Amino acid sequence: MDVLLNTFLLNNLCSLLKKYFLIFLILTSELLFATDYTLILSPFVDSVSELSSQERAELLSALVKEFSQLQRPINKKYLSEIKSILNAGIFEEQPPEKIAKVCVKTCLAVQDGAPREYVEDIAQGAFQNDISAEQISTASKLLVEMSRSPIPSEIYQEMIAIALRDQWTSTELALSLRALASPGVKNIDCRKLALAIIIFKAQHPNQNITDRTIQDEIHFLQQLETQRLQEADQIRSVAYSEMIRAVTSGIPEVVARELYVIVLNKKWSTETIKDLFTGMIEGHQLGLTPQKLALAMIIRLDQGLRGISVVQMIQEEIRALKKTEKERHQQAQQDPFFRHSLNQPLPPESQNAVLSQRSSPPSLKFMTQKPSRLNLKLMQSSLRRFLGVPYMWGGASPYGMDCSGLVQNIYREQGILLPRVSRQQFQIGQPIPPNLLQFGDLIFFNKYGYGYANHVGIYIGDGQFIHASASKGVIISRLNKLYFRARFIGARRIV
Secondary structure: OHHHHHHHHHHHHHHHHHHHHHHHHHHHOOEOOHHHHHHHHHHHHHOOOOOOHHHHHHHHHHHHHHHHOOOOOOEHHHHHHHHHHHHHHHHOOOOHHHHHHHHHHHHHHHHOOOOHHHHHHHHHHHHOOOOOHHHHHHHHHHHHHHHOOOOOHHHHHHHHHHHHHOOOOHHHHHHHHHHHOOHHHOOOOHHHHHHHHHHHHHHOOOOOOOHHHHHHHHHHHHHHHHHHHHHHHHHHHHHHHHHHHHHHOOOOHHHHHHHHHHHHHHOOOHHHHHHHHHHHHHHHHOOOOHHHHHHHHHHHHHHOOOOOOHHHHHHHHHHHHHHHHHHHHHHHHHOHHHHHHHOOOOOHHHHHHHHHHHHOOOOOOEOOOOOOOOOHHHHHHHHHHHOOOOEOOOOEEOOEEOHHHHHHHHHHOOOOEOOOOHHHHOOOOEEOOHHHOOOOOEEEEOOOOOOOOOEEEEEEEOOEEEEEEOOOEEEEEEOOOHHHHHHEEEEEEOO
């Protein structure tokens, strides 16, 4: 009886083991092992036609070596992610070893559930900084999460870029980003909170960002906001009292009201506001034109006082305007027509326009019609200034920028606001054939191999262009390099 029972149990155990072994084979059939890498990775390397046979062999060898060192296998279906990274790495003129490392990190991030459309852009930072697969995955997932929040994209993208560059932990980045969209930060500018957290981490690189850290920064900003509101109320009260005093002293109400609005927008101190209105009243009593004196004082303040007090500046402007008015009155005595026009007051609309037009900065608008001609000297100066700025995904400042951020900055200084990303920039302007390229034209590339624009530079003549390289920052490159020629998809002339 015992023999029969043991035989029965043994047969059941063998059947069970066979069943689980089959399940194991099914589950692992999609996973790569070292012996598979050369065979499966070869087609991806061969698809890059711009490489020589030797370059292909070196790249394949680096890929096989890097994938073989993995502690856990990668599902075959995620290997397709390496194609875009191969293209980007070769475009960035990276060595095979670096390209292979970034390919592995990209595959691991996507296998971890990170969205590929964000992984590709963030993974480029690994060409320059030592970013792990976990960091790429976390940053990509947080980008999706933050895109559903009301926080402006340029704020959370910059924080992510800085966190990756400065090696924040995944927990620190998640806490910081979610704090920006938290209901508990009402009445606080999320831009200020992001900056406060970034500054804290820069000042304390060995100290982790925690919930307590963020709450301390929020409390600090709330105190500053309360103080700012109190100061703003005080400035508003003083400015209003001074406006009433000016009107009572005979200043035209429209001029006094316009000056009131300007001093609030400029956020000048209460002392400066009092001095300005006092100068207006004094000038009016001397017979000077109020709107002219107001405009002169505002321009001087905007230009800087250069070591003199506000009162001294006002007295200088009063003397200068008094001299000008005297000369005009003398001219009026000799010209009856001029004398008549001199005594005609400006209509209220004109008085308003004089102050508004001269004191407000020029507005920047998206391209809807052909703008004025480029200021080439200014553009040359801008390009020289940005050379050497490090690459930072999503960046658009002198501390770090990506390719479209560079182009947007250069054209903003021309008074032209372009869209933020290269694919949108490719949709505007006049198409230009390569043989007719001129200084300042935008040139676009299919960096990932998808067939659409995802990299942009500015042509500077002699077959050269300036662009923000993910591995080298803002540099000058030559268009005659094989890979640039192969990935070139078009040019646009904005003006």
